[in-house]
Amino acid sequence: MENEVKLAAGAMVTLGLATAALVVLPYIQVRDVQAPEGLKPYSSAALRGRAVYIANGCVYCHTQQPRDRGFAPDFERGWGRASVPGDYVYDRPHLLGSMRTGPDLLNIGVRQPSKDWHLGHLYQPRAYVPGSIMPAYPYLFEAKAAAEPGDEALKLPPGYGPPGQVVVARPEALDLVAYLQALNRSYPVLPPAPR
């Protein structure tokens, strides 16, 4: 039995070490992180929009982690200052992302505050950004003969909407835009206290 015990014990010890380093220690280190003063919890519309963001896999092309100016020109591109752990205290699940097929979105609400722009861009990205390879999301919208009271009709550039019809945003699209507009980590954060 000696080898079996060695095998099981060794496998557990190595996994335990890895878990301690990558899961438990970070947990201890960031569990007491407070939300910065400028950061407000998401509104319920923004939280619903966040669920739409997750359901449609936006995270696979967009990061939410601008990097330090010494590391990459993220700030110069207008993506914001380097983010800190406090910026994410309300994020469950985290949406840091791992790809930049599209730009970083942690401060998209600052860069692009217009609701009309976001709705139209979701309906047909290429109407606003030539050469974009972002998917169009027509299923978040509805084409109607005429807008009804309470409908949010899109103001698309000529030639991009269905002829003779208006395009109306579904609630998911409005929630998603509410979330994108709420993405704003432009408040100042203090650098860590010198030791």
Added chain:
Amino acid sequence: MDSAILSLLGAFLLSIMGLFVFIWSMRKGLLVENPQAASVIFAPGEIGRVDDPALPAPAQAGLQAAAAEPGDAAHAPGPQALAQRIAADRSSAFPVFMFIAFACLWLLLGSVAGLTASLKLHMPDWLTGEAWQTFGRVRTVHLTAVLYGWITNAALGVIVWLLPRLLRTPLAGAMWVMLGGALLNIGIASAIGAIGAGWNDGMEYLEMPWQIGLFVVAGMVCIVGPALYTLARRQVESLYVSVWYHVAALLWITLLFLVAKLPGVHFGVQQATMNWWYGHNVLGLWFTPVSVGAIYYFLPKVIGRPVRSYNLSILGFWTLAFFYGQVGGHHLVGGPVPGWLVTLSIVQSMMMIIPVAAFSINMAGTLRGRMHLARQSPTLRFMMFGGLMYMLSSLQGSFEALRAVNQVTHFTHFTVAHAHLGAYGFVTMVLFGAIYFMLPRVLGWEWPYPRLIALQFWLAATGIGIYFTGLTIGGWLQGTYMLDATRPFMDSVAVTLPWLQWRSAGGALMLASHLVFVGHVLAMALRFGPQRTGAALFSQPAVEFAHGK
């Protein structure tokens, strides 16, 4: 010194100390070479006898002639060991076939979804009408189907088939293993449905909702139990290195998945570190040990020669176990996570060179002067290709973790190319080879159309070659354009377009190879092809050689 540096030092020292403890505990075998432990995969008298069930009998004889070396004592393998092997194979045949059948199903679905996602990246207005068709969901269906569906099922098939063989005892609790396989595949099917419908947990590699994850955990427990019970009932004196890799991998993946899926525990940046602890360990502590363990069995078995150094293989196992678990933080280089964690992961990523070197040196030594056998043996061809890609992808991964390289490659298609070099060039090719070896023994039927095996190999190898080359170049250009503040971001999108099209071309070849593969498996299961001697294949080579053929 602050607490972060102290904890970094502590973890590093602890892992080095732990490594030495285990090396010390292995001293019996480690200081003196141990050819007996390396030969445990052979029956007495079997060394020097080639074995590739993927070949029809005449071709086997040709392989045997090519593999003959001076000093071979040709005598019949011990009947007792062969009887044990036949009993072991019979005990696992049903569960193994079940895992392979599921694996084939998910492979097809996963590669169709993968090619669709690839095409959508350069045809963004194609298939946008329905929510389930959107890139974000199709891509995730692809990932779930190939990682959990194809690789995990095929890996379990390999483990369940090899353990009884290597332990020389029938599989205990085959019914439990099949129940586990059923639960696991219910989980996978539900997860794919859920992701298509827009219900997912939002973390890469952990998309499946945790409620569905319960099926996966239950299934894994049903499989791990019988595996451990079989291990406890072993009839063989020493554990072969594949057993170390495979049993440890089973324990690792079960715990990894359980901890990562705990609802309500992880949040914010800690969740991100946990996410990549899991994400990289799925590759490092599940796919890699299963595939390396498979190569350690099939490669020597095909050529009929034990691995060059058993101790080197054990050293490889323990260094992989110690270093690989801690590399996940390199996915967060430059991110808002504690700096010590990223540094620790970069250090351990570089340390991964040790197990890779141990493996590569060992395989090169074993194959020295015998590489030409790959021309005849399909299994060996897949294993050699996989082993070479393991070395390349792991070395590439080590250097990719360095800050200077990561600065360019992070967030680009370069990483996607690297992931496919590992998961496809290495893991999937090894699994193909293993299935070509196992299935004739599982079904008692030869492969009906041996030429299709060669066709599939070349389609897959060419496909991944085009895929990897194209996406690596495109990803690197994308990264350099993104770092250049004078270029607009859209330049980094435009520069990738031709390379994304090359990726789709490579992916189409890979899908074609999978159609050939799954069609061949289906033809075999339905008993197509020339009339063969069926189950007699189990012992036929032994009889032939006993008669001096």
